[in-house]
Amino acid sequence: MTTRLFGEPVQRREDRRLITGQGLFLDDLGRDALAAAFVRSPHAHARVRDIDVSAALDVDGLVAIYTWEDLPERVRDPLPLLIPHPALTHGRTAYPLARDVVRHVGEPVVMVVARDRYLAEDAAALIEVDYEILKPVVGIEEAALGSHLVHDDVPGNVGAHLVQEVPSRAGLGAGRAIDAAPHTLAFRLDIERSASTPLEGRGVYARWDADDRSLRVYSSTQTSTSVRMAIAAKLGLPLPSVEVVAPDVGGGFGVKIVHPWPEEVLVPWAAMLLGREVKWAEDRREHFISSAHERGQVQHVRVGFDDEGHVLGLDVTILHDHGAYTPYGIIVPIITATQLLGPYRIGAYRVEFSSIYTNTVQVTPYRGAGRPQAVFCMERTMDRIAAHLGLDRAQVRAANFIQPDEFPYDQGMVFQDGRPLIYDSGDYPESLRMLKEMIGWDGFPAMKAEAAARGRRLGIGLGCYVEGTGVGPYEGGHVQVTSDGRVHVSTGLTSQGQGHETVFAQIAATELGVPLEKVSVVTGDTRRFGYAVGTFASRAAVMSGNAIALACRKVREKALRIAADALEADPRDLEIEDGLVRVVGNPEASVPLATVAVLSNPLRYAFDEEAARATQFSGATPMDRPPVPEGEEPGLEGRDYYSPVRSTFASGMHAAIVETDPDTAEIRILRYAVVHDCGRLINPMIVEGQIHGGVAQGVGGALYERMVYDGHGQLLNASFMDFLMPYATEVPAIETAHLETPSPLNPLGIKGAGEAGVIPVSAVIASAIEDAEGLPIDRMPISPAELYELRRAAGR
Amino acid sequence: MKPPPFDYHAPRDLGEALAVLAGAGAGGKVLAGGQSLIPLMNMRLAAPAHLVDINRLTGLATIEADAGGVRVGALARHAAVERSADAARAQPLLRSALRQVAHPVIRNRGTVVGSLVHADPAAELPAVLAVLGGSVRLARHGGGQRDVPAGEFFTGPLESALRPGELAVSAFFPALPPRAGTAFREVARRHGDYAMAGAAAVVVLDEDLRIVSARVACVSAGPVPVTIDVSQVCDRRPAASADWAAVAAAVRDRVDPEADIHATADYRRHLTGVLAGRALRAAAREAAGDGRDAGEAGEPSDG
Numbered sequence A: 001m002t003t004r005l006f007g008e009p010v011q012r013r014e015d016r017r018l019i020t021g022q023g024l025f026l027d028d029l030g031r032d033a034l035a036a037a038f039v040r041s042p043h044a045h046a047r048v049r050d051i052d053v054s055a056a057l058d059v060d061g062l063v064a065i066y067t068w069e070d071l072p073e074r075v076r077d078p079l080p081l082l083i084p085h086p087a088l089t090h091g092r093t094a095y096p097l098a099r100d101v102v103r104h105v106g107e108p109v110v111m112v113v114a115r116d117r118y119l120a121e122d123a124a125a126l127i128e129v130d131y132e133i134l135k136p137v138v139g140i141e142e143a144a145l146g147s148h149l150v151h152d153d154v155p156g157n158v159g160a161h162l163v164q165e166v167p168s169r170a171g172l173g174a175g176r177a178i179d180a181a182p183h184t185l186a187f188r189l190d191i192e193r194s195a196s197t198p199l200e201g202r203g204v205y206a207r208w209d210a211d212d213r214s215l216r217v218y219s220s221t222q223t224s225t226s227v228r229m230a231i232a233a234k235l236g237l238p239l240p241s242v243e244v245v246a247p248d249v250g251g252g253f254g255v256k257i258v259h260p261w262p263e264e265v266l267v268p269w270a271a272m273l274l275g276r277e278v279k280w281a282e283d284r285r286e287h288f289i290s291s292a293h294e295r296g297q298v299q300h301v302r303v304g305f306d307d308e309g310h311v312l313g314l315d316v317t318i319l320h321d322h323g324a325y326t327p328y329g330i331i332v333p334i335i336t337a338t339q340l341l342g343p344y345r346i347g348a349y350r351v352e353f354s355s356i357y358t359n360t361v362q363v364t365p366y367r368g369a370g371r372p373q374a375v376f377c378m379e380r381t382m383d384r385i386a387a388h389l390g391l392d393r394a395q396v397r398a399a400n401f402i403q404p405d406e407f408p409y410d411q412g413m414v415f416q417d418g419r420p421l422i423y424d425s426g427d428y429p430e431s432l433r434m435l436k437e438m439i440g441w442d443g444f445p446a447m448k449a450e451a452a453a454r455g456r457r458l459g460i461g462l463g464c465y466v467e468g469t470g471v472g473p474y475e476g477g478h479v480q481v482t483s484d485g486r487v488h489v490s491t492g493l494t495s496q497g498q499g500h501e502t503v504f505a506q507i508a509a510t511e512l513g514v515p516l517e518k519v520s521v522v523t524g525d526t527r528r529f530g531y532a533v534g535t536f537a538s539r540a541a542v543m544s545g546n547a548i549a550l551a552c553r554k555v556r557e558k559a560l561r562i563a564a565d566a567l568e569a570d571p572r573d574l575e576i577e578d579g580l581v582r583v584v585g586n587p588e589a590s591v592p593l594a595t596v597a598v599l600s601n602p603l604r605y606a607f608d609e610e611a612a613r614a615t616q617f618s619g620a621t622p623m624d625r626p627p628v629p630e631g632e633e634p635g636l637e638g639r640d641y642y643s644p645v646r647s648t649f650a651s652g653m654h655a656a657i658v659e660t661d662p663d664t665a666e667i668r669i670l671r672y673a674v675v676h677d678c679g680r681l682i683n684p685m686i687v688e689g690q691i692h693g694g695v696a697q698g699v700g701g702a703l704y705e706r707m708v709y710d711g712h713g714q715l716l717n718a719s720f721m722d723f724l725m726p727y728a729t730e731v732p733a734i735e736t737a738h739l740e741t742p743s744p745l746n747p748l749g750i751k752g753a754g755e756a757g758v759i760p761v762s763a764v765i766a767s768a769i770e771d772a773e774g775l776p777i778d779r780m781p782i783s784p785a786e787l788y789e790l791r792r793a794a795g796r
Numbered sequence B: 001m002k003p004p005p006f007d008y009h010a011p012r013d014l015g016e017a018l019a020v021l022a023g024a025g026a027g028g029k030v031l032a033g034g035q036s037l038i039p040l041m042n043m044r045l046a047a048p049a050h051l052v053d054i055n056r057l058t059g060l061a062t063i064e065a066d067a068g069g070v071r072v073g074a075l076a077r078h079a080a081v082e083r084s085a086d087a088a089r090a091q092p093l094l095r096s097a098l099r100q101v102a103h104p105v106i107r108n109r110g111t112v113v114g115s116l117v118h119a120d121p122a123a124e125l126p127a128v129l130a131v132l133g134g135s136v137r138l139a140r141h142g143g144g145q146r147d148v149p150a151g152e153f154f155t156g157p158l159e160s161a162l163r164p165g166e167l168a169v170s171a172f173f174p175a176l177p178p179r180a181g182t183a184f185r186e187v188a189r190r191h192g193d194y195a196m197a198g199a200a201a202v203v204v205l206d207e208d209l210r211i212v213s214a215r216v217a218c219v220s221a222g223p224v225p226v227t228i229d230v231s232q233v234c235d236r237r238p239a240a241s242a243d244w245a246a247v248a249a250a251v252r253d254r255v256d257p258e259a260d261i262h263a264t265a266d267y268r269r270h271l272t273g274v275l276a277g278r279a280l281r282a283a284a285r286e287a288a289g290d291g292r293d294a295g296e297a298g299e300p301s302d303g
């Protein structure tokens, strides 16, 4: 079939638009809208005593100034706690504008609306807020002492505390299993904060139609359907009167799944109140101090193992820094706790985390969402075991792998979707074999020795992970074939550059037997599809991909039924090829899908020649039954949903060779290899692109990115000058290989790929630097200055 | 991140520019490439009342090179100077330093003179001007011109001898004496970032190819470029037998850099020594006629 596009490296159709400046991002819309700006707290912890706006009133072009006092019921309430959990006993969320206490630098206090953003910022600069400074709580361990509180009513600063235990098969708890093991190790690991930092910040643009009493909101979001529900509820509008559209979105990486942001409530509210269009586009500094961060954890590990490196017991205690508020619940530490197990069968496991408040920006998922920390923990553990036993690091991992014949494999825990942590499929030994071959694992010691003879210091490292992808509850797809033969696909979840337009079109073209050019795809527009969850957790392809395939299958069945009537054939003898329904083996007997679409909608009125074929005197429908037969609907369209019983588990393994400079302590990645398994590939080129982007962010987390808070809770590097996102020059060439173990859980056999690249990078780089330097690496990221200090502390 | 209000001036010739600057006094700021000033204004860290845009003064986009050195006009962009073969011939250190300044798109707009006036101790060009003993020419309305030598021009971090009302019209980078070599070495966190440490080196040999003069100017090592003469440590030895480790140690002992979020003070001091040693050794090799310094490729370890 020429239209079998599933699995082909089709070029991304959205790229021409995006790279020639024709994308329409939030700030490209609403050029004449009023602009909003915010006065944000300069203090990490303070009580707002008084707000004096008088000086700002003189600014020409000022339209409105709002403080919390000005907000009406519901709008003034704390923002929702999106994902409650029984262990989150002390969840707290912020007010859209500070009510009395501010709890991090950047918290919004006053909203200003003016003719343009320049004037709005001028007015904001003239507003004087009188603060009573309170003691800031900064640093996880400092906060965990509980001597000063972020929220008066949260003792010990502990928002949540959760223990999960999986006893060994013999019924032993982790503590006893470790004590009984031939070898034990205990150590501590640290992971710094980083953040999603999409190149486009957040943004909201709202238009209120006073005649229609309806609201249209554009938001740079990862979930337009849910933003819509939140806005309708907050503003007391009927849901059908609110439309939310995600335009082109310049990256999300997790931060834009949080909603509603204060601005997502306040901007539409102001637009309604003022009867004017209002827009707010976040600037870079705002993004650093007012959106969300991730990653920061301290982990204490105790492990027991035998002579071959089999892990008999593992006990991990995690302090997780969730910042000042918990709008997204405790998803991140839950993922860390559960995904820590990776591709391994562990004897007995106990994991405990405390999720701690600090006077810093809130923590919500960032690509990888707790997994980079988990993998850092487990893979550092594997390396320590290998070092302790004098065994090859790859061999220790292999000794612990779940074997291909053990799937489905039940890890005995509860995953982030509230469902059992059961791996559906995978082939970890084969992954490792491919990886070792690609990077030249077995030949490396010779390479290292040869480099050392020339004064160069090389090291190799590896890391393995398993990633639960495609979490529920559901997504839907709608597919319509119009009488011009075009196929219109829509799904509710949003796109932030992943290539959905391309892969969803590939799925539809393959299922319906039409050329790719005939298919158009719309995502994230509630006018087209109202039911959706959102784009996160590497779920778009699995969830919407399958829903669209199912919707296409409905359309295909219907098309064959109608065509069978027209061709006087049995539907089972028909196929669709290149947009033509035809009798197998008789190419003469065919009818275009376009005509089928015409016939699917019996008409009274003709407005063109095509339509005339479906009018009442055309003889298109038999006289002995209603024009629309019972059980049918007019039109060639279908809608279906995909709702999985549980997540599907992708996996991968990475390896790197690094060089460290003996004098300057610079760290360079010479090679980076990835073996990746996301089930059946829809488009290998797009999967590779996702991996490349993920690895780039992983390199950031391993070597460059951190959030430097001082003791006062000031973020010292809130700009791209000092927050070191790697450039193309810092990201190595990435070698990839694919393994395909299909998921048995969904019709297309696919697993998610969006986050994969970022997950093991810190673990891999730490492993390689440790190998090069012979010094234990137990915190990430690591800079040349830190490597230099480590060497000095070790007397080198 | 929008600047506060300011008056914008776009004079068409030097006389008009100087008059506007004189009128603006302390509230006036020159806008050249804008690569440093505009971000400062957007972050409201600088709020000049009058912005005097000199981009129409195309007569200042000059690069004049002769046996005496290179004179760079106020509108000559980093990229133009970097690509000028004449400038590279007269003073090769300019090109090797410029290649480490930011990224191509920024070099397309940023100016050499703007970089000197901006006087960031982490910037490459102030160190180049300092180690070469160059100067900056300042003009004022009705008041003629004055040449300020590098040693007096840089007065503190982001502070220069430029007075309100003055325009820097050009900078002069003297040529090298015979049997001299130069090199530039730096380490930045990311390619094109301001350096954590760096060194611009000039080494001069006598007729027997023994080192008679060895000087470095260090980047990010103090409030202004730190110029250090290590001729004595080189002890009139030929490049091949000089004690480069002692040279590195001498530089290291004479700088007192500060810590910041990217590097500890100790690491910076250590790194400055390493890079000064590497730059001086490369400059000496170049002076001895072993060909133009090719940069860091294959840099030997200093142990």
Ligand SMILES: Cc1cc2nc3c(=O)[nH]c(=O)nc-3n(C[C@H](O)[C@H](O)[C@H](O)COP(=O)(O)OP(=O)(O)OC[C@H]3O[C@@H](n4cnc5c(N)ncnc54)[C@H](O)[C@@H]3O)c2cc1C
Pocket (backbone or CB within 6 Å): B029, B030, B031, B032, B033, B034, B035, B036, B037, B038, B074, B100, B101, B102, B103, B106, B109, B110, B111, B112, B113, B114, B115, B117, B118, B122, B123, B124, B125, B162, B166, B167, B168, B169, B192, B193, B194, B195
């Ligand atoms: C991302 C980025 C990275 C960078 N990395 C580096 C780097 O690694 N190394 C480096 O050296 N620089 C770096 N820069 C700065 C760049 O080199 C600037 O171009 C330079 O510092 C200033 O030159 P400009 O022409 O842009 O000056 P402007 O920004 O226009 O002005 C800078 C200051 O100098 C004054 N000024 C400029 N010209 C004159 C004049 N003729 N007379 C009087 N006053 C004048 C201005 O009033 C202002 O105070 C970087 C910039 C960016 C944006």
